Amino acid sequence: MSDGSASRSRLGREAEAILRHRAAALARRVESDTALQRSALLVFRVGVHWYAVSVEAIREILQDVAVSEIPCAPGFVRGVASVRGEILSVTDAATLMGIGRGPVGDGSVAIVLENDQCTTAVLVSEVGGIIDVPASGVEPSLPHLQESQAGYVSATVFLGDKLISVVNVDRILQPVGAGAQ
Numbered sequence: 001m002s003d004g005s006a007s008r009s010r011l012g013r014e015a016e017a018i019l020r021h022r023a024a025a026l027a028r029r030v031e032s033d034t035a036l037q038r039s040a041l042l043v044f045r046v047g048v049h050w051y052a053v054s055v056e057a058i059r060e061i062l063q064d065v066a067v068s069e070i071p072c073a074p075g076f077v078r079g080v081a082s083v084r085g086e087i088l089s090v091t092d093a094a095t096l097m098g099i100g101r102g103p104v105g106d107g108s109v110a111i112v113l114e115n116d117q118c119t120t121a122v123l124v125s126e127v128g129g130i131i132d133v134p135a136s137g138v139e140p141s142l143p144h145l146q147e148s149q150a151g152y153v154s155a156t157v158f159l160g161d162k163l164i165s166v167v168n169v170d171r172i173l174q175p176v177g178a179g180a181q
Helices: 005-038
Strands: 039-046 049-054 058-063 077-083 084-094 111-116 119-124 125-136 152-157 162-167
Touching: 005 125, 039 119, 039 162, 049 152, 058 077, 077 119, 111 125
Parallel strands: 049 162, 084 119
Antiparallel strands: 039 049, 039 125, 058 111, 077 084, 111 119, 152 162
């Protein structure tokens, strides 16, 4: 082998080693970037259906909510509740999404959701736990949803064998009269 071809062969091996090293570093960076793109979601049940909401939109969870009915309110507004002196509207998630009417009484559970426009206590049947979902695990909502639910669901995730619909918080918190209900 001549000195020129040996030198090119050595340079080729060095270049290949450098490229392998860079590829490995880039692969690690993509894995860590993907790992950082996660969502914490609170899982809850409304009737027989499972839903989730971003924990960023949750102010608190209320147990044993005492609801005072108010006359002439839309059907999905069950009334108001006093939470440490603050009067909050109480929204029935089941009625709002057209899947029945949620129970109110002893043991009622509500998730207080808020954004820049509105705060409301949303009645739910049961609160599950918080799940941590990678960005790749969040999928578009399924087309089988009833029209009444479609506007309130922004995505879906699978938790084991359970399909969980991710709630569109801004739609839930849309002030009455600001759009079609």
